[in-house]
Amino acid sequence: MTYDRFVRDRSFCEPTEIxxxxxxxxxxxxxxxxxxxxxxxxxxxxxxEDF
Incomplete structure (x- = not known):
C-alpha cells in the first residue's frame, strides 16, 4: 500500500525538496x-499559489 506523508513545515523535508x-x-x-x-x-x- 502507498500512503501520503504530511508534514508541519519545510523543515521536515529533504534540503532539495519543496x-x-x-x-x-x-x-x-x-x-x-x-x-x-x-x-x-x-x-x-x-x-x-499551490505552495
Whole structure:
C-alpha cells in the first residue's frame, strides 16, 4: 500500500525538496488545510499559489 506523508513545515523535508500545501475534505470543510507534502521539484516548477 502507498500512503501520503504530511508534514508541519519545510523543515521536515529533504534540503532539495519543496513543501506544498495539502488539503483534504473534513466533516465541516470541503477543502481543509491539513499540512504540507514534500516533493522534489522539476525544472519547470515555480512556487505559485499551490505552495
Amino acid at each position: 513543501a506544498k500545501r495539502a488539503f483534504r475534505p473534513t466533516r465541516d470543510n470541503a477543502n481543509c488545510l491539513i499540512g504540507y507534502t514534500c516533493y522534489e521539484p522539476g525544472p519547470g516548477d515555480w512556487p505559485g
